[in-house]
Amino acid sequence: MLDIKFDVGVEAASRYKHLRFLGNDLLLYREVSSTNTIAQLIARSGAGEGTIVLSGLQTSGRGRMKRRWACPAGQGILMSMVLRPEIDVQLVPQLTLLCGVVVAEAIRQTTGCEVGIKWPNDIVIDGKKICGILAQSSFSSGLPQYVIMGVGINVNQTYDQLPRECRDTSTSLKLELGQKVSRQRVLEKFIRLWDEHYEGFLKGGHSFLKPMWLANNVTLGREVSITGESELRQGLAVDISAKGGLIVSFSDGSEKEFLADDLSLGSSYYGR
Structure with missing residues (x-):
């Protein structure tokens, strides 16, 4: 069982539920500034491989290039995973590509939506962004000490709940399907696929990942x-x-x- 008495400051010590979910330790928060921030703090304090931080709301969510990631409380999947991969440092950036494959397959298998990966870290439906991925890494002696894989999926937002500046370029599963979608079903499928594909990637590296990424991408040839x-x-x-x-x-x-x-x-x- 994960030791949850981390010395990580006031925010990470705030109220949460500690669960075991599909074999993973999961820390469930009502609100955080950023799930990546919490995941980094607990990783530095020894959180194990596969630990998941999940929150209903982020007040300072962010994506690549410090772009803001906003999602109303309870309408999306806001999560970060602690990874401790024993891989060559050059393979670390490919974890983002792997995560894109897993998100795309999880959404397709649970909803039937045709999704694609825009390199490197956006999941899109008909050209509109539905998910962003942000990986942050720490290295020691030239090897990855840990990797934090942050995932934000728009699930049940209405049009008016999307940020005004993103309404023409973003969407949600609810908007695409015309009905509410179970966040738990999408999360469960994501975790099951992640465990499967992550193991394959650790064994097979780029040769394992590339065919799956090519099958899901909507960037090449454009x-x-x-x-x-x-x-x-x-x-x-x-x-x-x-x-x-x-x-x-x-x-x-x-x-x-x-x-x-x-x-x-x-x-x-x-x-x-």
């Missing part, structure tokens, strides 16, 4: 606008690398690999 460099460039997304990077082909015949921290894909990706 023109992308790259806004992370000093000037805007247009190119064709053609592959993912062994580092989890996106390989883009340019009109002059050159190709370049971009890692997730290097760029943001422009809106032309959506083709809307």
Whole structure:
């Protein structure tokens, strides 16, 4: 049983329920600033592999490039996992890609919605974002000490509950299906698939992950606008690398690999 007496400060010591859920230790909060923040704190205090932090509300949720992630209380899945993978440091970025595969498959299997992965960490339905993933890592002596995998899924938001600035580019499962969706069913399927695929990834690495990611992605074969460099460039997304990077082909015949921290894909990706 997980020792829950972590020396992690006032917020993480606030009221929560400690559960065993599908073989995982789960800390269930009513409200936190960020599930990733709590997961980092408990990871530093020794929380084991697979520990999950789940909250009904985040007051300071965030995504990649410090973008805000907002979700009304009880309308989405807001969770972070503590991972302690014994893998080469170059494989760590691929955990984000793996998580994307698991989210896409979990949503498809529980709802029937056709979902896709926009590299590196967005899950989309018909070009609209329904889930974001944020991985944060800590290394020691060149090896991953822990990885925090944060997942935010829009489940039962109405149109008016989506942030005003995101209503044209985001959606929820309820909006897509026209009915309320069980958050527990989606969460259970996610955890079961994660346990299965994570084990396969630890054994097989990139060769295990790549075919699944290719089957779920909606990025390759599309023109992308790259806004992370000093000037805007247009190119064709053609592959993912062994580092989890996106390989883009340019009109002059050159190709370049971009890692997730290097760029943001422009809106032309959506083709809307």
